[in-house]
Every structure is written in structure tokens, then in C-alpha cells.
Amino acid sequence: MQENRNYYKKKIVLALFIITVIFGLQTLYTYYSAKISDPLQLLSAVLYGTIKLFLFVSPISAEEKSSIFYEFAKWMAPILTSAFIFTQISNILLHVKNMLLNRTSMHHVLVFENTEMGETLIGNLMKESTPYKISLITKNFLDDRLKNKYEKKGIATYQIDFEHCDENEVRELFSALHIHHAKYIFFCSDNDLENYALYANVIKRIKPRRPITCYANCSSNTVVGYMEELLSEERKGEELLKKIDTVHFNQKDLTVRMLLAEPAVKHSILKSLEGISEDSHTVDSIENSIKPLHVLLFSVNDLTLPLLKQLANDATTSLARNPKISILEENASQRMQELLDLNAPEREGLLRALEIECIDLGHEQRNLQNYLKGLGKEESPSLIFLMQEDVVKSLKALKLMNRYFEQVPKVLRNISNVDLTHVLPKTKEQIKVFGDLSEIMTGEILIREALDNRAKQFNEAYNKASGVAGMGEGTAWNELSYVKKNSSRQSATHADIKEEIIRRVLSGKSEQEISAYLSEKLEEFKKLQEAQRLGGDEGKEEFQHSFRSYLSENPLLDFLSRLEHKRWCNSYYAMNFRYGEKKDENLKTHPCLIEDWGEIIGEKFDICHPEYDLLSVFTLFRKEEEEL
Structure with missing residues (x-):
């Protein structure tokens, strides 16, 4: 029981305090009630x-006869006081207050482990407009100073080691946390396996009474798979676990997510659509109006692969041309070869989703200058990422790049903890500097509630269409596999590009008119679905014919459906999927990884269901509360 010493020590101290107070109250009441008749005065005296007992002053003189209970209280009270019990009592009362407020809050958040990530997350959540109530649970002992610091901020703190505690302690903790009614649970250990152990200990015991989202810090896909399997198995014995939604994240992916969510970065990607106008009446005219995307990536490092994977999804703007990524470094070809060799499954997928070229700069600075100078107007970069870990090298490259492409947005990595404000050029509004953990551990980047709601909306529309097509009712969001959830989230992330295309083709319409237009087209599509449902086997053939006609009559919807399928292919390539006759998430094969749209709406129609690509378009320009 060595590990439980602090737990039981607190229990003993609290018990002694309660006994002392009870004995003191009882004996003083007996003593004063014989002398004071006024109830209020009696209560005050007691x-x-x-x-006074706790302040080393006996209210009853030594000559007066007293009971053994009073003698116990007279000696125990100053002993407890001398041991700083008042500090403990203050902390306990503060903790009880925080615990009660957290239990009654609809925005109660649990954070497991007091790591740098957990501490940063707590600090950022406290600044959010949402009134989060936070509880911190850690395996390591928190000293009174740190605990008091958290409690004063309204954060209830708990210490428990699941591996060395009994079920009574866990049951008491879960009751105090009101864990079954939490909104979010974060697992913020720096170690994947520790987070798996924490996740397992919670999942095996929790019985959620409301939807709960669990966020687990995890870099290993293998451990992610274990977590998904664990939840799936536990759901077989506990139906309530279907209320659990698990999101896996890691610092690298969050950093990339934050960078691509930057307004200047998003604007640069959307800028490739500037050529689209009201005159773009056909799929080909829309496609031909899109400017190719060209991204310069300076240096190969730990962020390169996550960035390339996300660009494969977020930068898909064209049906025929993949985003071009030029990687610049002294020995870029060798470094990329080594990176792809270490991550062999990613090689084929990334090369299918992106046009990657490696520029070997050698050791001479003028080689970079010659390359930048040689870029013509057609190949001028849309974005520049300076990801070198050595910030001095990045600053040197930035100075040169600013000479040729001053107005192109640039992203500069700074992990030096040095403020670069006074070092950056005058056009620093075009430069995003990143590298601090606090920038990514935020509700906007980590939780992304609005994006998740849009992804769930798409899944709901998918399920309805699946039911009409006679393929069953589909799968509820929380029961989807990690791959399918990620696919829906990636589709939601890409919505800005589709919305911008619609705005440009329908530039004469307001957003309300665009929304009404999409609603009208949705009703037309539903009629096609209804005819399919009522027509049996013949209805399926009729639906395919009608659907092809429907797209040809609506070239904007046709283009967006094709673009969604292209984006879907690129996102699956980035997840290491390849074409296969059978859909298998373990083997990472899928029969719809075909970029020929004619094949998708032709012989592969029954397998790939291109109408699902169209459904993503109908989720655009909708408020969260609207339904399809």
C-alpha cells in the first residue's frame, strides 16, 4: 500500500479534523447551554x-470539570493547527467548490496528465469564450503550492495512479469528476502507450450519459489502431459507449492544421480560383480557369510529411493538375528519398496526390538565387514554407525570397524561443511565424467543433442517401471507423474551396440566394432518389441515367462532384490507400480509387456511388442547425 500513502494520509487528517470539530461543538454546547438561555447567543458562544480551540486558547478554564471528549478536542485542535491544517482545509474547501461547479457545468473538461501539453491546453481553454470548467487528473504527485495555484484558478485537481490504486479509489474519483457527464476528455501524456493505458482505464469504466469526445495525443498509427479496437470491443458489452467519439492528434499534425488554417495561407490557395467567373458555364471552362498551385517548401524535416499529406487534401483545386510542391535544400533529393524510404507506404500515395520536385541547392547561396530568379510568372509560387529548424538559415533564405516574391505569403518556423519581430522585413504582415505549443493547443485548432459538426452533417446526409439506395441506414458518427471519420473531416476542411468556386460562378447571387439555389437543387436530387427507391431494380438503372443527365444539366454541380471525388482520392492516397477490388481498411485498399470520372459514373456506379460526392456540395453554405 506504499503507493496509496498520500491518499490515506489525507483521509486520516480529514477524519481527525471532523472528529475534533464534533467533540468541540458537543462539549461546548453542553457547557454553555447550562449558562446561556438565548439561542443565538448560545450558538455564537459555541x-x-x-x-478558539484551534487558536491555542481553551474557552473553558482548567478549574472547570470537562469530559474526555473536550480534553481530546482541546489537545487535537492546536496540533492540527500547528500542522497547517487550516491551509489544508482552505484547499479542501476550494477544491470542493470547484468540484461542485464542475459537476453542474455542461462544459466540463477533463485533462489527464500535467505535462507541458496539458498545462498549455488548460491555459488556452481558460481564455476561450466558452465557459469551460476544467478538472486536472495526474499520475504524478502535485505539491500543495501547485495544487493551490490550480484550485485558485477554478481548476479542480486530482492525483491517481490507475496501476497502483484499488477500485474504491477509482470509483470515488469518477464520482467526484462526474465523468459520465463530461463534455471533453483529453489524454495529454507525452508517451503514446501511457495515453493508451489512461484511455483504456477510462473506457473500461465509463458509462457516458451524454455524447463525450475523447482527444488522445498519439503519434503512432499502431497505438491508434489499438485504441480503436479497444473501444469497439468494449462497446459489445456496454451500449452506452456508443456515445464516445475519439479524436487522435499529435503535435506535428496540429501544427500543420494550424498553418493551413491561417487566413493568408487559405487566401493563397483560394487565389488560384480567381480566373473563374460567371462565364464559366461548363466543367472544362471552370477547370481551365483555375491557376495551378505551386508551393515552395524549404527544408526536409519532421513536419514535411504531415504538411504534404494535408496539402494533398486542402490544396486540391483542379481536376487534372495536382498541387506542385518544390522542395528546396542542399541535398533535397537524397533527404526526400530517405524520408520516403522510412515511410514506404506513403511514397506511392503522395506521388499520386502531389507533383513533387526536389531542387538540390548545394552549399552555395547563389544556387537558391538562380532558382528563384528562373521561376517564370506561370510558375511563381502561391505559398512559401520556410521549415528549416535552424532559424538563421531560414531568415537568410527569407531575405532572398522576399526580393523576388515579396507579396507571396510565407510561413517561417521558429523554435528558438527568440522574438523575431524586429528581424523580419517590412512586409511582415505577409509572414506567419510559428513554433510555440500554445498556438496549437486551442479550441479552434484542436477541438474544431464547427468543422466536426459539418463532417457529422455530411455523414447524416450520406446515411439518408444510403437508406434510399437500399444499402441500409448507414453508420452513426460515433460508430464510424477512424478512417471514415477522418475522411469526413477532410471533406469538411475542403468546403472553403468549393464554396469559393460557387461564389465565383454565381457571383451575381448573395449567399442567401446561393443557399436557396442549392436547396432547390437538393430537392430535385431527392426526387431522383425517391424514384430510385420506388422503382426497385429497374429504378436503380433509371436513377443512374437520370443522375448523369442531372449532372450534365448542372455543370457547376458536376464540376464540384468531380472535384470532391478527386479530393477524396488524394486524401486516401495520403492515408496510404491504394486501388484494390475490395474495400479493406486494414489492407488499405479501396475499389473507388479511380480518377477517371467517366468510369465512376459508368461501370463503377453501383460500387462507388458518385451521388455521395454530390452530397458534399449540398452541405455547403448551411448553418450548423440546418438539416439536409
Whole structure:
């Protein structure tokens, strides 16, 4: 029981305090009730006398006869006081207050482990407009100073080691946390396996009474798979676990997510659509109006692969041309070869989703200058990422790049903890500097509630269409596999590009008119679905014919459906999927990884269901509360 010493020590101290107070109150009441008849005066005397016991002053003189209970209280009270029990009592009362407020809050958040990530997350959540109530649970002992610091901020703190505690302690903790009614649970250990152990200990015991989202810090896909399997198995014995939604994240992916969510970065990607106008009446005219995307990536490092994977999805703007990524470094070809060799499954997928070229700069600075100078107007970069870990090298490259492409947005990595404000050029509004953990551990980047709601909306529309097509009712969001959830989230992330295309083709319409237009087209599509449902096997053939006609009559919807399928292919390539006759998430094969749209709406129609690509378009320009 060595590990439980602090737990039981607190229990003993609290018990002694309660016994002392009870004995003091009882004996003082007996003593004063014989002398004071006024109830209010009697109550005041008893309470005042009890307080005096803890202040080393006996309210009853030594000559007076007293009971053994009073003698116990008279000696125990100053002993407890001398041991700083008042500090403990203050902390306990503060903790009880925080615990009660957290239990009654609809925005109660649990954070497991007091790591740098957990501490940063707590600090950022406290600044959010949402009134989060936070509880911190850690395996390591928190000293009174740190605990008091958290409690004063309204954060209830708990210490428990699941591996060395009994079920009574866990049951008491879960009851105090009101864990079954939490909104979010974060697992913020720096170690994947520790987070798996924490996740397992919670999942095996929790019985959620409301939807709960669990966020687990995890870099290993293998451990992610274990977590998904664990939840799936536990759901077989506990139906309530279907209320659990698990999101896996890691610092690298969050950093990339934050960078691509930057307004300047998003604007640069959307800028490739500037050529689209009201005159773009056909799929080909829309496609031909899109400017190719060209991204310069300076240096190969730990962020390169996550960035390339996300660009494969977020930068898909064209049906025929993949985003071009030029990687610049002294020995870029060798470094990329080594990176792809270490991550062999990613090689084929990334090369299918992106046009990657490696520029070997050698050791001479003028080689970079010659390359930048040689870029013509057609190949001028849309974005520049300076990801070198050595910030001095990045600053040197930035100075040169700013000479040729001053107005192109640039992203500069700075992990030096040095403020670069006074070093950056005058056009620093075009430069995003990143590298601090606090920038990514935020509700906007990590939780992304609005994006998740849009992804769930798409899944709901998918399920309805699946039911109409006679393929069953589909799968509820929380029961989807990690791959399918990620696919829906990636589709939601890409919505800005589709919305911008619609705005440009329908530039004469307001957003309300665009929304009404999409609603009208949705109703037309539903009629096609209804005819399919009522027509049996013949209805399926008729639906395919009608659907092809429907797209040809609506070239904007046709283009967006094709673009969604292209984006879907690129996102699956980035997840290491390849074409296969059978859909298998373990083997990472899928029969719809075909970029020929004619094949998708032709012989592969029954397998790939291109109408699902169209459904993503109908989720655009909708408020969260609207339904399809």
C-alpha cells in the first residue's frame, strides 16, 4: 500500500479534523447551554469557542470539570493547527467548490496528465469564450503550492495512479469528476502507450450519459489502431459507449492544421480560383480557369510529411493538375528519398496526390538565387514554407525570397524561443511565424467543433442517401471507423474551396440566394432518389441515367462532384490507400480509387456511388442547425 500513502494520509487528517470539530461543538454546547438561555447567543458562544480551540486558547478554564471528549478536542485542535491544517482545509474547501461547479457545468473538461501539453491546453481553454470548467487528473504527485495555484484558478485537481490504486479509489474519483457527464476528455501524456493505458482505464469504466469526445495525443498509427479496437470491443458489452467519439492528434499534425488554417495561407490557395467567373458555364471552362498551385517548401524535416499529406487534401483545386510542391535544400533529393524510404507506404500515395520536385541547392547561396530568379510568372509560387529548424538559415533564405516574391505569403518556423519581430522585413504582415505549443493547443485548432459538426452533417446526409439506395441506414458518427471519420473531416476542411468556386460562378447571387439555389437543387436530387427507391431494380438503372443527365444539366454541380471525388482520392492516397477490388481498411485498399470520372459514373456506379460526392456540395453554405 506504499503507493496509496498520500491518499490515506489525507483521509486520516480529514477524519481527525471532523472528529475534533464534533467533540468541540458537543462539549461546548453542553457547557454553555447550562449558562446561556438565548439561542443565538448560545450558538455564537459555541462556534466562537470551537474556533478558539484551534487558536491555542481553551474557552473553558482548567478549574472547570470537562469530559474526555473536550480534553481530546482541546489537545487535537492546536496540533492540527500547528500542522497547517487550516491551509489544508482552505484547499479542501476550494477544491470542493470547484468540484461542485464542475459537476453542474455542461462544459466540463477533463485533462489527464500535467505535462507541458496539458498545462498549455488548460491555459488556452481558460481564455476561450466558452465557459469551460476544467478538472486536472495526474499520475504524478502535485505539491500543495501547485495544487493551490490550480484550485485558485477554478481548476479542480486530482492525483491517481490507475496501476497502483484499488477500485474504491477509482470509483470515488469518477464520482467526484462526474465523468459520465463530461463534455471533453483529453489524454495529454507525452508517451503514446501511457495515453493508451489512461484511455483504456477510462473506457473500461465509463458509462457516458451524454455524447463525450475523447482527444488522445498519439503519434503512432499502431497505438491508434489499438485504441480503436479497444473501444469497439468494449462497446459489445456496454451500449452506452456508443456515445464516445475519439479524436487522435499529435503535435506535428496540429501544427500543420494550424498553418493551413491561417487566413493568408487559405487566401493563397483560394487565389488560384480567381480566373473563374460567371462565364464559366461548363466543367472544362471552370477547370481551365483555375491557376495551378505551386508551393515552395524549404527544408526536409519532421513536419514535411504531415504538411504534404494535408496539402494533398486542402490544396486540391483542379481536376487534372495536382498541387506542385518544390522542395528546396542542399541535398533535397537524397533527404526526400530517405524520408520516403522510412515511410514506404506513403511514397506511392503522395506521388499520386502531389507533383513533387526536389531542387538540390548545394552549399552555395547563389544556387537558391538562380532558382528563384528562373521561376517564370506561370510558375511563381502561391505559398512559401520556410521549415528549416535552424532559424538563421531560414531568415537568410527569407531575405532572398522576399526580393523576388515579396507579396507571396510565407510561413517561417521558429523554435528558438527568440522574438523575431524586429528581424523580419517590412512586409511582415505577409509572414506567419510559428513554433510555440500554445498556438496549437486551442479550441479552434484542436477541438474544431464547427468543422466536426459539418463532417457529422455530411455523414447524416450520406446515411439518408444510403437508406434510399437500399444499402441500409448507414453508420452513426460515433460508430464510424477512424478512417471514415477522418475522411469526413477532410471533406469538411475542403468546403472553403468549393464554396469559393460557387461564389465565383454565381457571383451575381448573395449567399442567401446561393443557399436557396442549392436547396432547390437538393430537392430535385431527392426526387431522383425517391424514384430510385420506388422503382426497385429497374429504378436503380433509371436513377443512374437520370443522375448523369442531372449532372450534365448542372455543370457547376458536376464540376464540384468531380472535384470532391478527386479530393477524396488524394486524401486516401495520403492515408496510404491504394486501388484494390475490395474495400479493406486494414489492407488499405479501396475499389473507388479511380480518377477517371467517366468510369465512376459508368461501370463503377453501383460500387462507388458518385451521388455521395454530390452530397458534399449540398452541405455547403448551411448553418450548423440546418438539416439536409
